[in-house]
Amino acid sequence: MSDDDAWKVLPHQPIQKLEENLWFVVGSLGGTAPLKRTMVIGKRSDGRLVIHNAVALEEAAMKEIEAWGEPAFLLVPNGYHRIDARRFKDRYPAIKVLAPAGSRKRIEEKVHVDGTYDDYPADADVEVVNMEGVNHAEGAMLVHSKSGTTVAVTDAIFNMPHAPGFGGFLVKYIFASSGGPKLSRLARMALVKDKAAFRAQLEKFAEIPDLVRVLVAHHEPIDHEPKEALRKVAATI
Numbered sequence: 001m002s003d004d005d006a007w008k009v010l011p012h013q014p015i016q017k018l019e020e021n022l023w024f025v026v027g028s029l030g031g032t033a034p035l036k037r038t039m040v041i042g043k044r045s046d047g048r049l050v051i052h053n054a055v056a057l058e059e060a061a062m063k064e065i066e067a068w069g070e071p072a073f074l075l076v077p078n079g080y081h082r083i084d085a086r087r088f089k090d091r092y093p094a095i096k097v098l099a100p101a102g103s104r105k106r107i108e109e110k111v112h113v114d115g116t117y118d119d120y121p122a123d124a125d126v127e128v129v130n131m132e133g134v135n136h137a138e139g140a141m142l143v144h145s146k147s148g149t150t151v152a153v154t155d156a157i158f159n160m161p162h163a164p165g166f167g168g169f170l171v172k173y174i175f176a177s178s179g180g181p182k183l184s185r186l187a188r189m190a191l192v193k194d195k196a197a198f199r200a201q202l203e204k205f206a207e208i209p210d211l212v213r214v215l216v217a218h219h220e221p222i223d224h225e226p227k228e229a230l231r232k233v234a235a236t237i
Contacts, residue, residue: 009083017148018150018170024215034160038053039052040186042152043126044072049069053075054076072096076107077108077153078138079105098114100138101135128141132144132201138153150211151208155218158216159221161220181216181233188237199235204229207227
């Protein structure tokens, strides 16, 4: 087994149990960069788990997840969030790896993909959707809980605080990624292909009647007036 395949744990925070069927973890990307990454786990109505944007955790945390339910579906939400996908597939050989159709080729450079987001079996509690305006390069997960609906995206929206140092300078001024909910400069250039469709997608999320939060891959949950935050980001596109 190569070092790339070995279970490699970077620093991460404890699991946050946001809802009865929704867990969330914030982890590091290593090095000195201020960028964080997140993993979202939704529990389907049949008790099986859907893992969005896999992050390798310490063994005790992984055992806690396994005790909660069977890791059945691994969503690799775009072609750049695949770091731990192979590690999860090796740990859970039966897990079904799903990818947005437009990112499948890039993701398969790292891990075998069993199907696209269109192959995800429908469930009342955990939905998987293709996002509009991105040429099927990124998808989202919706988790319906007792308190309301959570939308999990990846690079479609950043919610990073400004950070000190040179890394913080790069993120703030060069990549235009920090400073509250926003579409980063890189995502604006590389992800969004149809601005009108992408704007409409964010507005559609904002229209979800019981929306309680938006979870992003970098970093913090948008849980204060999430509908207004989505509309503000949409207005900048």
